[in-house]
Amino acid sequence: MPIHDALIEAQKLLGRLWKEEQSPERERILECAGYTLSFISATGQHYRFEDFRKNLASDSPARVESRTLAPNEPGAAGSANIRELLARTHGFFNQLLAGPNCTNDHEPIRILLDVFHYIVLNGEFVALDEHxxxxxxxxxxxxxxxxGTQAEATTWLENTSEPPSRALVLIGDQYHQAVYLRDINHRKVMPWPAMEYYLAELVQDVPPIPVASFASREMAEAWLKAQAEPPDREWVMIAGAVHLAVNHANVQRRALYPLSMADGYTINLEVEPEPSRPD
Structure with missing residues (x-):
């Protein structure tokens, strides 16, 4: 199964495990597992993870069943809380794998366990914590x-020895997706409506109440640039139109996105139920 599809199957497993009423501990563990899958995807590490799994498979026939995840093992630099949470999450899924009723879920569970080891052994705790x-x-x-330009982004992707499989990049202030298909060495940077969907979802949860108002975009840009440590996001008003001021701190870019970008983009809040499974 392609690694992208395998990660999706692991995500579906988390959906099946989620319950409307469950303990705070189980909820936190399932959230942690979901965050680790999201981390692999958001950072475009699908192929690196796939290669890691192949190396694991060659270690021992019982590569997953016999492994433990110690919070202080080599490569576990970073937040002690994250290390300990990941160790608990690993223990939960290891027990699930050993249970009598998980025959159909063996592979998704193994995917999750391997993701946990991948993060630890590659020293990704700090990056996961931030994510x-x-x-x-x-x-x-x-x-x-x-x-700054499409040409710059394309040149970067074409000359990167280990490009991200799928990850978001900025060209100017606009979101694009960098795509790499390793089997055919296909590389492409294309526009991607990440901010449009984000704004459509955000406005449902965070009322667009501006913290500042400006007569022109130039004045708003000067204000945003002058902020010593701006938050990740803030609503502002520019010439009567609501905008989201965004601080892309990791790439040292600050940008303004009009809320009108979300027009025509809707968020599907209904989740189709998984088909029932026999016990």
């Missing part, structure tokens, strides 16, 4: 790079 904090704060979609 989790951004998701929990509802921060704008994260980009991994920023460019």
């Amino acid at each position: 989790m904090q951004r998701l929990e704060a509802g921060a704008p979609p994260r980009v991994i790079a920023a460019f």
Whole structure:
């Protein structure tokens, strides 16, 4: 199964495990597992993870079942809280794998367990911690790079020895997706409506109440540039139109996005139920 599809199957497993009424501990564990899958996708590490799994498979026939995840093992630099949470999450899914009723879920569970090991052994705790904090704060979609022109972005993707499989980048202030298909060495940077969908979802949860108002975009840009440490996002008013001021801190870019970008984009809040499974 292609690695992208395998990660989707692991995400579907988390959906099946989620319950309307469950303990705070189980809820936190399932959230953590979801964040780790999201981290792999958001950072475009599908192929690196796929290669990691192949190396694991060659170690031992019982590669997953016999492994433990110690919070202090090599490569576990970063937040102690995240290390400990990931260790608990690993333990939960290891027990699930050993249970009598998980025959159909063996592979998705193994995917999750391997993701946990991948993060630990590659020293990704700090990056995962930051990713989790951004998701929990509802921060704008994260980009991994920023460019001035399409040509610059294309040159970067074509000359990168280990490009991201799929990841968001900025060209100017506009979101694009950098795509790499390893089997055919296909590389492309194309516009992607990440901010449009983000704004459509954000306005449902965070009322667009401006913290500042400006007569022109130039005045708003000067204000945003002058902020010492701006938050990830803030609503502002520019010439009577609501905008979202965004700080793309990791690529040192600050941008203004009109709320009108969300026009015509809707968020599907209804989730189709998974088909019932026999016990």
